Amino acid sequence: MEKERLQYLNNELIGLTLAEALALVVSTVKGKKVFSTSFGIEDQLLTHYMAPLAKDVEVFTLDTGRQFNETYEVFQRTQDKYPQLTINTFIPEQGDIAAYVNQHGINGFYDSVDNRKECCRIRKVKPLQKAIKGASLWITGLRAEQSQNREDMQFLEWDDANGLVKYNPLLHYSLKDVEAEVEANNIPVSSLYKKGFLSIGCAPCTRALLEGEDFRAGRWWWENGKKECGLHIHSDKNY
Structure with missing residues (x-):
């Protein structure tokens, strides 16, 4: 989609409700349109609004x-609440995992940033490529306040x-906004x-936040600097 068309749509989305904005973009x-969920609170909110669009968007x-067992539990609860949605699951190549474990150990991602990024590539990035293959639109639950890396992003x-x-x-939801709609x-x-x-x-890569810590501090807490797994790398080439 050309730059001018994206900017036009971004302007059209200003002031719309979440349901209205999703319907406009999807139509x-x-x-092919896809929505990725990790069952975090943002993705759960979007899943609720995605249910009426089940015929138009692949989840x-x-x-x-x-994963945490609690993640599988909320996965099941989500399927029970929204039976009209089919949530497709993509998994890593077992050969990739075996090769990684043989070379670095089962928890080798703690040893270096490069090892951790390679684990993310095998377990997340490669399966993602399969999931979004042939798609023209990828819907995400990213919010600007989640990290400094995301503050200059746009809706589209x-x-x-x-x-x-x-x-x-x-993008412009606060955490309180998300929590309020989820509860309602x-x-x-x-x-x-x-x-x-x-x-x-x-x-193995997630812990609870301590009081006053940044939103992303609980992810790869043993590392310093920017903390991204490679799924959502923001580029200056983006419009």
Whole structure:
């Protein structure tokens, strides 16, 4: 989609409700449309609004094989609440995992940033490529306040790395906004959330936040600097 068209749509989205904005984007962007969920609170809110669009948007999740059991529990509760949605699951190549473990050990991602990024590549990035193959639109639960890396994003951006439009409908939502809508609509949330796990990834790489810590501090807490797994790398090439 050309730059001018994306900017036009971004302007059209200003002031719309979440339901209105999703409906407009889904009806306007042609081709295969996908929504990725990790069952965090933001994704759960979007899943609620995605249910009426079940015929138009494919929903998927990435099962890394190292998830919390609580994540599987909320997965099941979500399927029970929204039976019209089919949540497709994508998993890593077992050969990749075996090769990684043989070379680095089962928890080798603690040893270096490069090892951790390679684990993320195998367990997340490669399965993601399968999930979004052929898609023209990828809907995500990213919010601007989650990290400094995301503050300059727009609702709709061209994802140069994946060759599609990325749509971030919750971009300007605060966490309180998300929590209020989730509570009002009785949307399932992981039991870990109330225990301080605001950003939930793989079990070995996620801990609860301590008082006053940044939203992303619980992810890869043994590392310094920017903390991203490679799924959502913001590029200056994006519109």
